[in-house]
Amino acid sequence: MKDFIIPWNDADMGTPAKTGAPVTLTIDGAAVTVPEGTSVMRAAYEAGITVPKLCATDSVEAFGSCRLCVVEIEGRRGTPASCTTPVAEGMVVHTQSSKVQKIRKGVMELYISDHPLDCLTCSANGDCELQDMAGAVGLRDVRYEPGDNHFDPTGTGALSMADAKRREGDGNFRYIPKDESNPYFTYDPAKCIVCSRCVRACEEVQGTFALTIEGRGFDSRVSAGGAMDDFLSSDCVSCGACVQACPTATLQEKSVAELGTPTRSVVTTCAYCGVGCSFKAELNGDQLVRMVPYKNGKANRGHSCVKGRFAYGYTEHKDRILSPMIRESIDEPWQEVSWEEAIGFAAKRLKSLQKTYGRRSVGVITSSRCTNEETYLVQKLARGVFMNNNTDTCARVCHSPTGYGLGQTFGTSAGTQDFDSVEHTDVVIVIGANPTDGHPVFASRLKKRLRQGAKLIVIDPRRIDLVKSAHIKAAHHLPLRPGTNVAVVTALAHVIVTEGLMDEAFIRERCDWNEFLEYAEFVSAERHSPEATEMLTGVPAETLREAARTFARGGNGAIYYGLGVTEHSQGSTTVMGIANLAMLTGNIGRPGVGVNPLRGQNNVQGSCDMGSFPHELPGYRHVKLPEVRETFEAAWGVTIDPEPGLRIPNMLDAAVDGTFKGLYCQGEDILQSDPDTKHVAAGLAAMECVIVHDLFLNETANYAHVFLPGSSFLEKDGTFTNAERRINMVRRVMAPKAGYADWEVTQLLAQAMGADWDYAHPREIMAEIASTTPSFAGVTYERINELGSIQWPCNDSAPEGTPLMHVGGFVRGKGRLMVTEYVATDEKTGPRFPLLLTTGRILSQYNVGAQTRRTANSTWHEEDVLEIHPHDAEVRGVKEGDFVKLASRSGETTLRATLTDRVSTGVVYTTFHHPDTQANVITTDFSDWATNCPEYKVTAVQVSPSNGPTDWQERYNEQAEQSRRILPAAE
């Protein structure tokens, strides 16, 4: 099962697909039927005929500038460009004739006359459309004399770079040297044919508008940013869309220049964010050359962001630990040992802990970065081998309120739409999410829709990029004070109900009318009016009213939200409030609408689906239900504990209390990612067996006794499930560097503890999931390979999966409008801590940064900085770039400040990508009332000038350094 060679066609069809009434025409004697609006070029491709082309590619609209694609059409004069000519009924097209051949040859000759003849040493050799086209049109000679050109640096008539190197000359003002400023790709203007595919890709696909064509005619050049900019200093976000679109070596991955053109490719799934982009991993042998977004990927439709596209270097980083290690206690150095010894050591310790402290004294943390199959096994280890329900996942600290809130209102925690749905949206609310940084490819698709005229409402304390950026402007920005989400969402509902903007027919049909009446009475109360809540939320009443009207009256309304909603003491209540808004306005159950949680990590959705939570077996079924336990008891041959287990914060509390002693933590770094670092450290330090299973010695490993090396997503088979419930295939492209894939390691541990597990391949694990979990009943690897991906539920009634939820009825029957009373968080500002800190993330870095920090992505974000309003900075004597101390009642840390009015006065903001900053030393142990999801987004803090790291940071670094010592393996 080593290689999965893609069988699916992803060739360039020249122009984008269209939808429309069928039109039949004849091309080179063959009849072909295509949707109205399709170009003649694409229709020809459908008929199996490729028309030569240079400036057209199917990721962007045709432009018609190169004239290589000319054809003859009967009854029409001249030779129209096939890329810009739409098909017509009965049209008769000839793609080859002596006339068009002559034109094409002439065009190519002109192009080549201003192109260096370095093909043999060019990094795009074998992967260049200019080369291909020269061949295709039969260009055999260039009759132009050397003259004015863009490629010869010497200006002496050299025909190639190789030639120019051997010449001396006083220069060519048209020659621009290669721009190597971007760490991942180069721009070599000498090879540019000015087809503008890159410019259009940056606009249409990515939506950044970083590129322009400067100048006219022979003077025109591609330019990133302003006159003084290079790619790095421009607005470019390094998504790679232009590189993908470029037909020549002008925009080219540095890795290809270094390693050569790839010879095979494997389709797999990005291991970063919850968008779940499909990629082709392109390789030579087992050496990865580049990752190219896969056109048939249904989440990304051929687009990508800088993380998935370029930031895979961590998989080969020297920091990766490839040998298992153990130690008696955490003040000792690590000892490298064999797998057998490490697993034996771990199993023995866990068993003896359970003997001494009881069955429930050990537990697991599953990973939102590992595959479904791996997660399933880790929770099975807790339930079927440890015999308790002490299993949790880092989704606890991000989207657990989504599970609870949507479960209560709709009957399932599932996001309701697929990403394609955004193409049908008329008005979008983005609340507590920053898609351009957190979910970039979704953001590009959203921006595309906004440019087509959809309206946008942003509810966020910060002026995120979506509020205003190139060709995008939010209709309304509600800059609320952190911690007042429920008040704002309820006030929106107040306006909708009191102004009679709700969709009564929908509510009568799909919800419980009596519950609605109760809800309407609650929400109509004066205390929920925007005027009454304005003082509290900081959102001007009139702005809020207008936003509510825009949403309720604007056609298809969709709500997208992120951790700015969930990570609050009222996170679950806000999720319910969002569900209320969707139900009130009838925005559920069709394309273009819905409630869409944007999941953080790649497999947050999957890790929740797979029963990682301590109260739920796979498929979100409570452990108290005997019929559910019976299913798994029959499959596993064990008795399952009917009591809910400990959640991560509860595990740490119990550890400090001395009743929780052992932890197997797969692919998570709770010491860096969880709130109140000191408390996490105390909990870990109190345990007697901490097993960390990861790629790197992460921060948590400072407190570990056993380290098991993990495998990257390139080294194993399995599935990830993205934010649209889409199960995507992860395919092994190389052997695990440490010897075992993660699922095999969990299996070894289970076996060492006495279990009779015997899985030979992840497909067998998926088969077990399908046989025990109704929403996965129809899922098999064969089926996923056949369909490309599957959105669960997938079963007999939905054999191809379910793109949209709640069509025609809610999963729970009637939708339930929930009363959402605002309750202020206990985390309040006061004289000692007068500012509110909120946290977030940045495009180039991912989560705790363990992966992205080990790539050139750090070029964009070397350290975490504190955003502070100039006014707040001034009164504290803080200037741009100063080191400041950030203190809360939990702790203090230092970092650099940057002054910006993106945050309001009274609010400061930072990211948590770097362990040196330890932003979570500051965050408190307050959490969501229903799920214990920590309140990351609101912490009362003070900021003051500082001249260096705090004592805590220094002590922490010292401990970390001590703890990372490794002794070589004994002979």
Added chain:
Amino acid sequence: MSPEKMVTMANQIATFFKTQPGDDQLDRFAAHINDFWEPRMRRQLLDHIAAGGAGLEPLVIEAAGRISEPVE
């Protein structure tokens, strides 16, 4: 966990259910605790209530009889 933290958590849950319409707030509160609190957390809560329930919302104390005894 510290008694203060447990009291805060229990009160947060009580505060939500208190605002809900209907007359089953006690049952819904207790069901939430039974569904999500691990036995040793419920033990700590019940012991705290037995010892007078300092700091707890009245609803929590009233619902005590509906919280299931942890099973070992």
